Every structure is written in structure tokens, then in C-alpha cells.
Amino acid sequence: xxxxxxxxxxxxxxLPRASVADELVFKLRDAVxxxxxxxxxxxxxxxxxxxxxxxxxxxxxxxxxxxxLEEGFVRTNNPTGVFSIKLNQGRFKESDFDISELxxxxxxxxxxxxxxxxxxxxxxxxxxALKSANKEYLAKKEEYxxxxxxxxxxxxxxxxxxxxxxxxxxxxxKALEDSREQLRIxxxxxxxxLGLYSDTLRAETAVxxxxxxLVSTGKNLKxxxxxxxxxxxxxESVDTEPVTEGIALRDFGYYSExxxxxxxxxxxxxxxxxxxxxxxxxxxxxxxxxxxxxxxQLNDNDVPFGSEGDxxxxxxxxxxxxxxxxxxxxx
Numbered sequence: 001x002x003x004x005x006x007x008x009x010x011x012x013x014x015l016p017r018a019s020v021a022d023e024l025v026f027k028l029r030d031a032v033x034x035x036x037x038x039x040x041x042x043x044x045x046x047x048x049x050x051x052x053x054x055x056x057x058x059x060x061x062x063x064x065x066x067x068x069l070e071e072g073f074v075r076t077n078n079p080t081g082v083f084s085i086k087l088n089q090g091r092f093k094e095s096d097f098d099i100s101e102l103x104x105x106x107x108x109x110x111x112x113x114x115x116x117x118x119x120x121x122x123x124x125x126x127x128x129a130l131k132s133a134n135k136e137y138l139a140k141k142e143e144y145x146x147x148x149x150x151x152x153x154x155x156x157x158x159x160x161x162x163x164x165x166x167x168x169x170x171x172x173x174k175a176l177e178d179s180r181e182q183l184r185i186x187x188x189x190x191x192x193x194l195g196l197y198s199d200t201l202r203a204e205t206a207v208x209x210x211x212x213x214l215v216s217t218g219k220n221l222k223x224x225x226x227x228x229x230x231x232x233x234x235x236e237s238v239d240t241e242p243v244t245e246g247i248a249l250r251d252f253g254y255y256s257e258x259x260x261x262x263x264x265x266x267x268x269x270x271x272x273x274x275x276x277x278x279x280x281x282x283x284x285x286x287x288x289x290x291x292x293x294x295x296x297q298l299n300d301n302d303v304p305f306g307s308e309g310d311x312x313x314x315x316x317x318x319x320x321x322x323x324x325x326x327x328x329x330x331x
Contacts, residue, residue, distance in 0.1 A: 023225065025239045028159055031232060035155045038233030042151055049144045052137040059133040062126040070114040071304055077107040085110045088299040090309035113298040113305050122290035125281050132277035139270035146263035151231070158228040162240045165221040172217040176210040183207050285328040288320040 026034065036042065076082065082105040086092040089110065095101065120126065183203035189195030225237035232238055294314045300306025 023237045023239045024229070024234065025241060026159075026232070027241055028156065028243055028245065031159055031228070031238065031240075032152050032155050034232045034234075035151055036148055039151055039231060040233055042147055043233075045144055045147050049137070049140045052133075052140040055133045056130070056137050059126070059130040063120060063123060063130065065117055065119045068114075068116050068118075070116070072112045072114075073304070074110045074112065075107055076110075077105055079103060079105055082106075082108050085299070088112075088297070088309050088311065089301055090299075091301065109301050111300045111302075111304045111306055113300075113307075114295055115297075116293065116295040118291060118293045120289065120291040122288070124284040124287050125289075128277050128281035128284055132274045132281060135270045135274035135277060139267045139274060142263045142267035142270060146267065149263065155228070155231050158224065158231055159240050160243065162221070162224045162228055162238075163243060165217065165224040166240075168217040169214070169221050172210065172214040176207070176214050179203070179207040179210040282328055285321065285324075288318050290316070290318050292316045 074081070074085070076085070079102060083092075083096075083102070085108050086096060096105075183200070183206070186195055186200045186203040190197055190200050222237065225239060228240070229236050229238040292314065293316075294312070296312045297310065298305065298307045299309045299311075301308060
């Protein structure tokens with residue numbers, strides 16, 4: 001029985017300590033730095049900024065050369081097809097001019113390898129799409145900076161909130177102590193015949209209310225510590241140290257000047273420019289697209305990527321969408 005009692009006593013003593021040990025203690029500057037590094041919401045927004053940067057790369061790719069490799073196979077006895085295939089393969093002979101050979105050729109195989117390069121020269125839509133994507137990326141970067149500032153402010157607010165909750169707990173403990181002392185005095189006066197029983201009841205009610213207030217303030221303190229931990233991206237509750245650093249109060253001109261460089265305002269300006277570029281991009285759909293294209297071609301009768309015959313051509317093109325089903329108008 002003695003061993004059991006000792007074991008229970010040890011558990012009772014250790015449980016509160018384990019609860020306290022689960023709490024981490026941060027200084028204010030360390031708390032802000034940890035939040036900026038670990039906050040999950042900020043990490044998600046950082047990924048969004050990275051996605052915006054990738055969108056810029058995607059838009060830029062439409063202005064760069066497009067290089068393609070294509071391998072095809074054809075087997076045919078079509079007269080014109082056989083004629084051109086043999087020419088491309090470099091196997092055309094004088095006997096192939098025989099009328100019966102021209103009209104009724106034997107089937108031939110053709111492995112055709114094409115290496116092509118296409119470079120846009122005038123691509124207004126693609127250029128405006130790049131401009132829009134770049135402005136959107138800059139807007140996200142500015143918004144990300146604003147999110148960092150807002151997170152730092154919320155951490156400071158939560159940090160101070162924990163300190164305030166501690167003070168409320170201290171006040172509630174002192175109020176409970178005073179209420180109990182008042183109850184002791186009321187009981188003593190009643191027992192000595194100098195007080196009323198109603199005074200004792202009133203003092204007991206005050207003690208009950210003080211106990212309830214202490215429970216409420218204790219709960220609020222736990223919530224404040226857990227909220228601070230969540231802002232810091234931690235699974236544990238976070239306790240604070242007394243804030244000794246003061247915040248310098250500057251003149252009005254300083255704050256007025258800083259307000260003109262707010263990152264959320266800069267983000268809105270970039271988004272406006274991005275929207276303008278998107279509208280111009282749609283309107284540019286009425287303009288032609290000009291580019292050049294070059295192809296190097298290999299032809300072989302027997303094997304893929306063979307080179308019995310080779311040829312090349314270079315061309316310039318102008319592509320103008322006259323009617324596309326009204327898509328531009330709807331956009």
C-alpha cells in the first residue's frame with residue numbers, strides 16, 4: 001500500500017510539470033523570427049509566389065525558338081507518293097520513268113525524320129501575355145511581403161495578449177485570495193455574534209464568483225498560448241517573457257511617408273497593370289503573327305532515323321486569324 005501511495009503521489013507531482021514542459025518560452029524577437037520561418041500560411045503563400053514565377057517562364061517560352069523532332073513511317077503504292085519518296089530517299093533511277101512503273105509502282109517504305117525549328121518574330125499576344133504574367137508575379141511578391149508584415153504584427157499582438165492574459169490570471173488569483181479572506185472574517189464575526197449570517201452567505205457567493213473568474217482567465221491564458229504557438233507554426237503552446245523593449249513614437253510625417261510605400265498598395269498597382277495587359281492581349285488577337293520555320297529532313301527505306309536521303313527548307317509565314325468563332329469578342 002505504501003508503494004502504491006508513493007507512486008500515485010509521484011504521478012500527481014509529475015503531471016503538472018509535464019504540462020509545463022510542453023510549453024516553449026520565446027522572447028519577442030525570437031517569436032517573430034520563428035513565425036516568419038515556420039508559419040504554415042506564409043509557406044503556402046510562398047509556394048504561390050513560386051508558382052507565379054513559373055508562370056512567367058511559361059509565358060516567356062512562347063517567344064523562344066520551338067525545336068521538335070518527329071519520326072514517321074509510311075508504306076504506300078500511291079504513284080505520286082512512291083515517286084516523291086524515291087526522290088527524297090535518293091533512290092530514283094532511270095527505270096522508274098517506265099510508264100508501267102509510274103502507273104503501277106511496287107509499294108515502298110519511308111522512314112521520315114524531321115528536325116524543325118520555329119521562331120516567332122512578331123507575336124504581340126505572346127509578348128503581352130508575358131507582360132501580364134510578370135506583373136502578376138510582382139504583385140504576388142509584394143503581397144507576400146505584406147503577408148510577412150501582417151504576420152509579424154499578429155505575432156506581436158498575440159505575444160502581448162499572452163502577457164495580458166497572465167495579468168488577468170494574477171488579478172483573478174488576488175481577487176480569490178481577498179474573497180476567501182473576506183469569507184474568513186465574515187465567519188469569525190458571525191461566530192462571535194458580531195455579524196449577520198447573510199454576510200457569510202454573501203462572502204461565500206463572492207468566493208464562488210472569484211473561483212469561476214479564475215477558471216475563465218486560466219482558460220483564456222491557455223487559449224492565448226496555443227494561439228501564439230499556431231502562429232509560430234508549432235504544435236506546442238508558447239509562453240512569453242516580459243516585454244522590455246519600447247516602441248519609439250515618431251512624428252506624423254514618418255508614418256505618412258511609409259504609408260505611401262505599403263506593399264499591399266503596390267500589389268494592387270501591379271495587378272491593375274496585369275489586368276490592362278490581359279485586355280490588350282485579347283485585343284491583339286486581331287493582329288497577325290509572323291515567324292520563320294526551318295526543317296531538316298532525313299528519309300530512309302529500311303531503318304528509322306536513317307539517312308539515305310536528306311533535305312532542308314526554310315520558310316517564313318504570316319498567320320492571321322480572321323474568324324475564330326467569336327472567341328476574342330467573348331474574352
